[in-house]
Amino acid sequence: MxxxxxxxxxxxxxxxxxxxxxxxxxxxxxxxxxxxxxxxxxxxxxxxxxxxxxxxxxxxxxxxEQGARRPTLSASVTGQYTEAFAGGEAGLSRSGSTTVASNVALRYTTDIGTGLEVGASADTSWRSLADRATGPSYSAEAYVSARQPLLRGAGTDAVLAPxxxxxxxxxxxxxxxxxxxxxxxxxxxxxxxxxxxxxxxxxxxxxxxxxxxxxxxxxxxxxxxxxxxxxxxxxxxxxxxxxxxxxxxxxxxxxxxxxxxxxxxxxxxxxxxxxxxxxxxxxxxxxxxxxxxxxxxxxxxxxxxxxxxxxxxxxRARVGAAEDADQVRLDVFTTASVGTLWANDALAGLALPGGRPAFSVLGGVDVEVPFGGGRASADAARAxxxxxxxxxxxxxxxxxxxxxxxxxxxxxxxxxxxxxxxxxxxxxxxxxxxxxxxxxxxxxxxxxxxxxxxxxxxxxxxxxxxxxxxxxxxxxxxxxxxxxxxxxxxxxxxxxxx
CATH class of the missing domain: 1.20.1600.10 (Outer membrane efflux proteins (OEP))
Structure with missing residues (x-):
């Protein structure tokens, strides 16, 4: 076909x-x-x-966080002028004072939580009472301070947690x-x-x-x-x-x-x-x-x-930090300082009374207990x-x-x-x-x-x-x-x- x-x-x-x-x-x-x-x-x-x-x-x-662990240096300079009235046999009198103060300090917290501070301060002041002026007078102080937590904030687990x-x-x-x-x-x-x-x-x-x-x-x-x-x-x-x-x-x-x-x-x-x-x-x-x-x-x-x-x-690190915060704060601290004071019209140069500066030592214990458990307990349980x-x-x-x-x-x-x-x-x-x-x-x-x-x-x-x-x-x-x-x-x- x-x-x-x-x-x-x-x-x-x-x-x-x-x-x-x-x-x-x-x-x-x-x-x-x-x-x-x-x-x-x-x-x-x-x-x-x-x-x-x-x-x-x-x-x-x-x-x-590593940068936050480095020591910190702080410094300040302040000036102040103050007037006040005082009463006496001659009636009211006006007094005034002028002060210039400076301070420098180095702070550091160790891996176990010890807070250290080393610093020095110096002041210069002038005083006036009625028509009589005194000064300038000088003071200087150097100090060392330490604070060691025993419970909250103590140990590397707490300090290095961040x-x-x-x-x-x-x-x-x-x-x-x-x-x-x-x-x-x-x-x-x-x-x-x-x-x-x-x-x-x-x-x-x-x-x-x-x-x-x-x-x-x-x-x-x-x-x-x-x-x-x-x-x-x-x-x-x-x-x-x-x-x-x-x-x-x-x-x-x-x-x-x-x-x-x-x-x-x-x-x-x-x-x-x-x-x-x-x-x-x-x-x-x-x-x-x-x-x-x-x-x-x-x-x-x-x-x-x-x-x-x-x-x-x-x-786990967050749990450790939360459990550390859920403790009583118990710190021991101490501060030792040495200072001197001198004035132009009282002492010659840098002469010191008794031949040595003045010493000071302060120590104590700080306790902080949250009333009723506080927020830290709930935060630790949540963590x-x-x-x-x-x-x-x-x-x-x-x-x-x-x-x-x-x-x-x-x-x-x-x-x-x-x-x-x-x-x-x-x-x-x-x-x-x-x-x-x-x-x-x-x-x-x-x-x-x-x-x-x-x-x-x-x-x-x-x-x-x-x-x-x-x-x-x-x-x-x-x-x-x-x-x-x-x-x-x-x-x-x-x-x-x-």
Whole structure:
């Protein structure tokens, strides 16, 4: 049977336009490897940059607390003029005094809470009574003062608690930065290989479309020229080609969305991100470790668990400080000073009465007891409760990570099996499609048999590619949970994010 007119194929014109646009986009594509994508994210990803700034702020907090432990020097100079009235035999009289005083002191608190102060002061004064003026007179004093807490504020646990908290918070912030770097690498790798799959899917659809077009051309030749084909065969292959063309259009749209998703992880705007292209093939990551080894590695190398442990250390330091504040204040103190006084009209130069200065010693005990318990008791109880809650959260998260690792390993083993099965299925489907094409040439197969075989081949190739990407991303998720992913890309991340 010979057809007298060709079948209209309006979708071929649309397909040509799509292909032209694709070729133009490919010419402008920016090709990246997976390592290059991770490196670019390390320098441009805003989430990772925020984590880096938070770690820097935590280190600055440690420097601030250490600076607060340094000795302080204080100095002052004051002047005062005072008038007063005094009564006497001659009636009221006016007296006045002018004083200039100066003081300098050095203060320091030791690691065990001892407050030390060393200082000196000097005064110069002039006095006037009625019409008689005296002075100037001078005085000078040097002193040493010490105060030692016995309960509240005593010991290194209380004094160094702010530094301990800041240091633990800095460690936690640094580990959070490393965790953010690992998460960023995981996100980038997931988006990268999804883009790679989308590009490979386009290739599969294009190959399928080319095969469908060849079958369509052959069917038309047999029907219109040789007279050995039927219009049904032409319609069958035309419909199949149109369906593949639609799938190809969808695959290209998916590829664009995957490129935009990767660009977002790289800190790129969508317009630029659409030109990104993935290159290479999924790498081999080696043998899969045993489940017990993975759980052990997670407990030792997981940045998330390490950050939670650092938070626990900071919480314990806060508990110690709160419990210290919930004590009676009992301080012993002493001050020893030496001073002298001289005046121009009484002594010559710096001569001292008795040949020595005047000495003074002061000592005592300070006690402060809050009435009714005060706020400190409630603060200490709250701090202990918060620590217990943090420990429970850590335990829950550690158990969750162990379960997650076990589940990921099971999924990864299944994904590896799926890769082998999908590869074998794709090979068999290829052989079947070729056999059906040969049978069609011999006239012992129908067009629907060939179309079905071609569709099976296309689906098998897509499943094979999907299985490869699933295995790879599952392995990266497992390495992220155990802390190995950061080590894999440590050189790239540290070089670009520091």
């Amino acid at each position: 010979t057809l007298t007119r060709s079948v209209p194929l309006p979708w071929l014109a649309s397909l040509a336009v799509i292909a032209t646009c694709t070729l133009s986009s490919a010419a402008r594509a920016e090709t990246l490897t997976a390592e290059e994508a991770v490196g670019r994210a390390a320098s441009q990803n805003p989430t990772l940059r925020a984590a880096l700034l938070e770690a820097t702020a935590a280190r600055q907090a440690v420097a601030a 530094i301990a908290q800041a240091q633990a918070s800095a460690v936690a912030a640094e580990l959070d930065r490393e965790l953010a770097a690992s998460q960023t690498a995981l996100d980038v790798l997931g988006a990268y290989w999804e883009l790679w799959y989308a590009e490979q899917a386009i290739g599969v659809q294009e190959q399928a479309l080319a095969a469908a077009q060849r079958l369509l051309a052959d069917a038309k030749a047999r029907a219109e020229t040789l007279g050995t084909g039927t219009r049904v065969d032409v319609l069958q292959f035309s419909t199949a080609a149109a369906s593949i063309a639609d799938a190809l259009s969808q695959a290209r749209a998916t590829r664009a969305s995957r490129a935009i998703a990767l660009g977002r992880a790289l800190g790129m705007d969508p317009a630029r991100a659409e030109s990104i292209a993935a290159t290479g093939a999924p790498p081999s990551l080696g043998a899969l470790p045993a489940a017990a080894a993975l759980v052990r590695a997670a407990s030792e190398r997981s940045r998330e668990l390490a950050a939670l442990r650092a938070d626990l250390d900071a919480q 202990r409760t918060q620590l217990a809650a943090a420990e429970a959260r850590y335990q829950a998260r550690a158990e969750a990570i162990a379960a997650e690792i076990s589940a990921l390993r099971v999924s990864l083993a299944a994904a590896a099996d799926q890769v082998a099965l999908a590869a074998e299925t794709a090979r068999t489907a290829g052989e079947l499609a070729e056999a059906e094409r040969q049978r069609l040439q011999l006239g012992i197969a129908t067009s629907s048999d060939v179309v079905q075989a071609e569709q099976t081949l296309r689906e098998a190739e897509l499943r094979r590619l999907r299985a490869a990407v699933t295995e790879l991303t599952s392995r990266f998720q497992l390495e992220h949970a155990t802390g190995a992913l950061l080590e894999r890309f440590a050189s790239v991340l540290s070089r670009r994010s520091s």
